[in-house]
Amino acid sequence: MGRAAPRAIIDSMQTADTAPARPQQPAKPWLRRALFWGAALAVIGLDQLTKGLVRALLDRGESWPDTDWLLRIRYVTNTGAAFGILEDQTAFLIVTTLIGLAAIYLYYRYPPFEHGIVPVAIGMMLGGALGNFIDRVRLGEVTDFIDLGWWPAFNADGLLAMGAGMVVVTDPSTLCDHVRAGETAMIRFYKDPAEWGGWTGGDRVVTNITQDLFRRHPATNFEYWALATEGLPTMPIGSGSAEIGGSGPLSYPAMQAALRDCRAYLYTGTQPASYTLGLIEAMMVGVPVVSIGPKWMDIFPYGSELFEGHELNLYGKGFDDPADARRVLRAHLDNSSDYAGAVFYWNQRERAAALFGRDVIGAQWKAFLG
Numbered sequence: 001m002g003r004a005a006p007r008a009i010i011d012s013m014q015t016a017d018t019a020p021a022r023p024q025q026p027a028k029p030w031l032r033r034a035l036f037w038g039a040a041l042a043v044i045g046l047d048q049l050t051k052g053l054v055r056a057l058l059d060r061g062e063s064w065p066d067t068d069w070l071l072r073i074r075y076v077t078n079t080g081a082a083f084g085i086l087e088d089q090t091a092f093l094i095v096t097t098l099i100g101l102a103a104i105y106l107y108y109r110y111p112p113f114e115h116g117i118v119p120v121a122i123g124m125m126l127g128g129a130l131g132n133f134i135d136r137v138r139l140g141e142v143t144d145f146i147d148l149g150w151w152p153a154f155n156a157d158g159l160l161a162m163g164a165g166m167v168v169v170t171d172p173s174t175l176c177d178h179v180r181a182g183e184t185a186m187i188r189f190y191k192d193p194a195e196w197g198g199w200t201g202g203d204r205v206v207t208n209i210t211q212d213l214f215r216r217h218p219a220t221n222f223e224y225w226a227l228a229t230e231g232l233p234t235m236p237i238g239s240g241s242a243e244i245g246g247s248g249p250l251s252y253p254a255m256q257a258a259l260r261d262c263r264a265y266l267y268t269g270t271q272p273a274s275y276t277l278g279l280i281e282a283m284m285v286g287v288p289v290v291s292i293g294p295k296w297m298d299i300f301p302y303g304s305e306l307f308e309g310h311e312l313n314l315y316g317k318g319f320d321d322p323a324d325a326r327r328v329l330r331a332h333l334d335n336s337s338d339y340a341g342a343v344f345y346w347n348q349r350e351r352a353a354a355l356f357g358r359d360v361i362g363a364q365w366k367a368f369l370g
Helices: 002-020 029-057 090-109 118-139 158-170 222-228 252-261 276-284 324-335 338-356 358-369
Strands: 070-076 140-148 203-211 234-237 263-269 290-291
Touching: 002 290, 029 070, 029 118, 029 140, 090 118, 118 140, 203 252, 203 276, 203 324, 222 234, 234 252, 252 276, 263 276, 263 324, 276 290, 276 338, 290 324, 338 358
Parallel strands: 203 234, 203 263, 263 290
Antiparallel strands: 070 140
8 A cells, every 4th residue: 555545544534524424314114114023033934944954954962064164053052041151040031031022122113323224133133032032932942053163152043143233333323433332331240249159168179160161162262271270170060061070060059059169260261252150150259260361362353352351350360371370279279278268258259249249230220321
């Protein structure tokens, strides 16, 4: 590119900024309805058809093709929400899905801005959510089958995320503003500190809560887990963990009990999430958390700058070198001082409550919603 090109780009941007914006004309009511319901029904039909074919043609856990392709069809099921969180909480997920469906419909009825693509995008969101809702009501679990290898398996409800993305990129308040887009809505998950706590560390093991920690590598950084815990007693938790010496999936109360009993928690991250509910729950319990470093978060289009797990734990940093994490974990395993454990417990709990406590997050939502 020649030296004059940057000047031309700046000039063109200034011209675009000063030109009067063309107002979006609202779609006719009948057209909005047709686009919305048409998109929703199309996504539901595609979702149920593809899932039915997968269940009919593949055995659970089977992949096609069975070679190491970039994209495969793999029949897996999920009794939880995205990335396997809230496993076996079907009734709770049905209730929350109904609330989400109502919110999507209200968003369609009272859109914050007009754009011809918005009814289609919101219809895709509704269809994707309804597809999984049908699975939970009929089967008690959701069928996933699109496997990219480096990403948790998903289904046609990926169109839900696509629809949400279409709404974002057409919102005039975020167009041409990649720096500020969405930042005012950055509100974290919350946990009630009263429901957690009680860490004892009586079981001298290092634990981790991740769905298919081994099978979903590199998205779950299993290599880091293996290197950082080499020679240490471990008890990973979650579906697929039995393959690597873990407990397998646990009920919610059993998971809480395991967190209270373990001596330390190694957080390995789940790309592309900045942090996970497993990390929040471990911090809320008060178990000492050791985190992976940001340099391991390199799966495109992710990146170390989006990772927060290493900043949230009590140490305020992560360990890029698994050997460094192993030394810290061994120190926790060998620590038999009740005083040191109590100090760490209260400090960890205080940090978790400041970041994820119900009162803190509730105040943020109140300020955001006015």
